[in-house]
Amino acid sequence: xxxxxxxxxxxxxxxxxxxxxxxxxxxxxxxxxxxxxxxxxxxxxxxxxxxxxxxxxxxxxxxxxxxxxxxxxxxxxxxxxxxxxxxxxxxxxxxxxxxxxxxxxxxxxxxxxxxxxxxxxxxxxxxxxxxxxxxxxxxxxxxxxxxxxxxxxxxxxxxxxxxxxxxxxxxxxxxxxxxxxxxxxxxxxxxxxxxxxxxxxxxxxxxxxxxxxxxxxxxxxxxxxxxxxxxxxxxxxxxxxxxxxxxxxxxxxxxxxxxxxxxxxxxxxxxxxxxxxxxxxxxxxxxxxxxxxxxxxxxxxxxxxxxxxxxxxxxxxxxxxxxxxxxxxxxxxxxxxxxxxxxxxxxxxxxxxxxxxxxxxxxxxxxxxxxxxxxxxxxxxxxxxxxxxxxxxxxxxxxxxxxxxxxxxxxxxxxxxxxxxxxxxxxxxxxxxxxxxxxxxxxxxxxxxxxxxxxxxxxxxxxxxxxxxxxxxxxxxxxxxxxxxxxxxxxxxxxxxxxx
Ligand code: HEM
Numbered sequence: 001x002x003x004x005x006x007x008x009x010x011x012x013x014x015x016x017x018x019x020x021x022x023x024x025x026x027x028x029x030x031x032x033x034x035x036x037x038x039x040x041x042x043x044x045x046x047x048x049x050x051x052x053x054x055x056x057x058x059x060x061x062x063x064x065x066x067x068x069x070x071x072x073x074x075x076x077x078x079x080x081x082x083x084x085x086x087x088x089x090x091x092x093x094x095x096x097x098x099x100x101x102x103x104x105x106x107x108x109x110x111x112x113x114x115x116x117x118x119x120x121x122x123x124x125x126x127x128x129x130x131x132x133x134x135x136x137x138x139x140x141x142x143x144x145x146x147x148x149x150x151x152x153x154x155x156x157x158x159x160x161x162x163x164x165x166x167x168x169x170x171x172x173x174x175x176x177x178x179x180x181x182x183x184x185x186x187x188x189x190x191x192x193x194x195x196x197x198x199x200x201x202x203x204x205x206x207x208x209x210x211x212x213x214x215x216x217x218x219x220x221x222x223x224x225x226x227x228x229x230x231x232x233x234x235x236x237x238x239x240x241x242x243x244x245x246x247x248x249x250x251x252x253x254x255x256x257x258x259x260x261x262x263x264x265x266x267x268x269x270x271x272x273x274x275x276x277x278x279x280x281x282x283x284x285x286x287x288x289x290x291x292x293x294x295x296x297x298x299x300x301x302x303x304x305x306x307x308x309x310x311x312x313x314x315x316x317x318x319x320x321x322x323x324x325x326x327x328x329x330x331x332x333x334x335x336x337x338x339x340x341x342x343x344x345x346x347x348x349x350x351x352x353x354x355x356x357x358x359x360x361x362x363x364x365x366x367x368x369x370x371x372x373x374x375x376x377x378x379x380x381x382x383x384x385x386x387x388x389x390x391x392x393x394x395x396x397x398x399x400x401x402x403x404x405x406x407x408x409x410x411x412x413x414x415x416x417x418x419x420x421x422x423x424x425x426x427x428x429x430x431x432x433x434x435x436x437x438x439x440x441x442x443x444x445x446x447x448x449x450x451x452x453x454x455x456x457x458x459x460x461x462x463x464x465x466x467x468x469x470x471x472x473x474x475x476x477x478x479x480x481x482x483x484x485x486x487x488x489x490x491x492x493x494x495x496x497x498x499x500x
Contacts, residue, residue: 016040026075027068030391034068035059042070051483053362053403060404066390069399076100076378076397080404082411082434087387088379088398089434089442096379097121097444100397108224108284112292113447125447127281128289131247132450134338140182141338144455147177148462149333150191155467159496164472166491171305171459172298176202178455179297184230184245184290198226202294227290228283244293248286293448300360301452303487307358308351308460311418313469313494314477318420322346326464333462341457349420351456355438357418358486359402361446377402377440402437403486411435470495 016039023042027034035043035055046055056078059067065081079085088096098117109115116124130136151174158165173190176199180188190199201222231249281289312319325347330340341347361377378399381392392398407415411432412422421427439446446452471477474493482489 023070023073023075030068032066032068032077033063034070035063037070042073044070044072047483051481053481053483053486056362056401057403057407057481060401060407065401065404065408071397074100074397076399077392078399078401078404080401080408082405082432084387084390085400085405085434085437085441087385088392088400089440089444092385092387093443095383095385095392096381096398098380098382100378100380108288109291111282111285111288113289114292114296121444124281124285124289125444128244128248128447131244132447134450137450137454138338140451141341141454141458143181144178144458145333145336145462147174147181147191148336148459150174150177150189151459152462152466154191155463155496156498159467159498163495163497164474164493165496166493167309167496168302168306168487168491171309172302173199174459175298175301175305175455176294178301179294182451182455183293183297184227186226186230197222202298224287224291227287231283231286245286245290248281248289296446297448297452299485299487301455303358303360303485304351304355304452304456305459306487306492307360308354308456309463309469309494310475310479310492311350311354311357312464313471313475315418316470318350318418319464319469322350322460323464323468326461330461330465332465336458336461336465338454341454341461344457344461346420347457347460349423351453351460352423352436353418353420356406356412356422356436357416359406359438360486361438362403362486377437400437400440402440405435405437408435466499468497468499470497 020037020039024037035046037043038045043055050058055069059069059078060080065079066084067078069076069078079088098121099115113121113124113128151170154173155165155170158170170191176190177188180186180198186198188196188198190196190202193199227245230245312322325344329344330336378397381394381396381398384394385392405411409415412435422431434441439449439452472493472495475495476488476490476492479488479492481487
C-alpha cells in the first residue's frame with residue numbers, strides 16, 4: 001500500500017477517535033450513564049440489531065431513570081423519573097415547551113401543531129383544542145359507530161373463510177375511516193374499497209417509503225388538495241358541520257373571539273395575553289393540521305386496538321369479564337354511544353392497562369419524505385434549569401421515556417404482568433401521577449386523546465359484542481416488540497370466533 005493511503009487511513013481513524021471521544025465525553029462529563037458508543041455508529045448498531053424499542057426498554061433497566069443515547073450524532077438525555085417529568089412537562093413547561101428542532105423542515109408539515117414552536121404553537125393549539133372537547137365528541141360517536149359497522153361486516157366475512165386474522169390491517173382501515181369522518185366529514189370507506197385513491201395516498205404517506213420519496217410527495221399533494229377542496233366547501237355557511245376542519249375554517253374568518261375554555265392548556269409561567277383566544281389560521285396551517293391528525297392518529301390508534309385484542313385473546317377470563325360488562329351496559333349496536341362507553345369502568349381499566357404495557361407512541365413517528373420526526377415525546381430545553389440534582393442546559397435534547405416509566409418497578413408492582421386492576425380509583429390515587437403517560441401530559445400532551453379513546457372504546461365494545469378472541473398458532477406469546485415501534489413487525493395474528 002502506498003504511503004498516502006496509509007496516511008489517509010490513519011487520518012480517518014484519528015478523526016473517528018476524536019469524534020468518538022467528544023460524543024462519549026458529552027454524557028461522561030455530565031455523569032449520565034449510557035451504552036458503549038461506537039465510532040461513527042454511536043448507538044445506531046443497537047437500534048439496528050435489537051430495535052429501538054428494545055434499546056430503550058433495556059437501557060432503562062440497565063442504566064436507571066436517566067441515561068444518554070445518541071440519535072445520529074445528537075446526544076439525547078432520556079428521562080424516566082416521574083418527579084423530574086412533573087417539572088419538565090408541567091411546572092417548568094415554559095422552559096421545555098418546544099420539541100427538538102428538525103434538521104430539515106418540510107413544508108407544510110412544519111406548520112403542524114407537532115412542529116410549531118413558542119407563541120404560534122400556543123395560538124394554534126388554543127384554536128384547535130375546543131374541537132376535541134367532550135361536547136364535540138358526542139355527535140361524532142354516531143359517525144364512529146357507522147365505521148364500526150363496516151369493521152364488523154368485513155371481519156365477519158374474513159372469519160368465514162379463515163378465522164386466523166392479522167388484526168392490525170383491519171383496524172387500520174377502520175381507524176382511517178374514523179379520522180376521515182369524525183375529523184373532516186370526509187366520506188372515505190377504506191374498509192369497503194381498499195383501492196380508494198384517498199386510502200392509497202394516505203397509506204403511502206403513513207407507510208412512508210423513504211426509498212421512493214416521489215410517491216410520498218405526490219401523495220402529500222393529493223391529500224392536501226382534498227383537504228383544500230373540503231375547506232373551500234366549508235366556507236359555504238349552508239354546509240356547516242361540527243368537526244375539527246370546520247373549527248379551523250371558522251378560525252380563518254373570526255379572529256380574536258374567545259375560544260371555548262374547557263380544554264385550554266395551562267401554560268406554566270403565568271398568563272400570556274391572548275393565550276386563551278382563537279386565532280386566525282392560514283390555509284397552509286389548516287392543511288398541515290389535517291395531515292398531522294391522520295398521521296399522528298392512524299398508527300397509534302390502530303396499534304392500541306391490536307394490542308387490546310391481543311390481551312383479550314391471551315387473558316380469556318378477563319375477556320369474559322369485559323364481555324359481561326358489555327352485555328350489561330351496551331348489549332347491542334344502538335346502545336353504543338359516547339355516554340355508555342364512558343361509563344364502562346372495566347373497559348377503561350382494560351384499555352388503560354393495555355396502553356401501559358404497549359404505549360403506541362414511544363419516541364416519535366416519522367412523517368415526512370425527509371425522514372424528519374414530527375410527533376414525539378421529546379423536548380428541547382430552552383433555558384438552563386436545575387431540577388432536583390439534574391442540570392438541564394440550554395439546548396439539551398430530551399426524550400421522556402414512556403415505556404421506561406411504564407415498566408419501572410418503583411412505580412408498578414410486577415410491571416410485566418397484565419393486570420387491569422392497577423387502574424381502580426384507589427390504586428390510581430396511590431400512584432405517582434406522572435408514572436402513566438401514554439398520551440403525555442401537561443399543556444403539550446396529545447390533543448387527540450379524547451378522540452382516540454372514544455374510537456378505541458367504541459370499537460372494542462362493538463368487537464367484544466360480536467367476536468371472541470383466541471390465540472392461534474401464529475400468535476407470538478409473549479409478544480416481541482417491533483424494531484421501529486412497540487408494534488410487532490409481522491403484525492398480530494389471532495383467532496377470531498363469531499359469538500352465537
Ligand atoms: C392511542 C392513540 C394515541 C396515542 C397513544 C397518542 C400519543 C401521543 C403522544 C405521547 C404525544 C406526545 C405528547 C407530548 O409531546 O408530550 C402525542 C401528540 C400529539 N397527538 Fe397523539 N396519540 C394518539 C392519537 C392521536 C389522534 C387520534 C390524534 C388526532 C386526531 C393525535 C394528534 C396528536 C397531535 C396533533 C400531537 C401533538 C400535540 C402538540 O404538539 O401540541 N393523536 N400523541
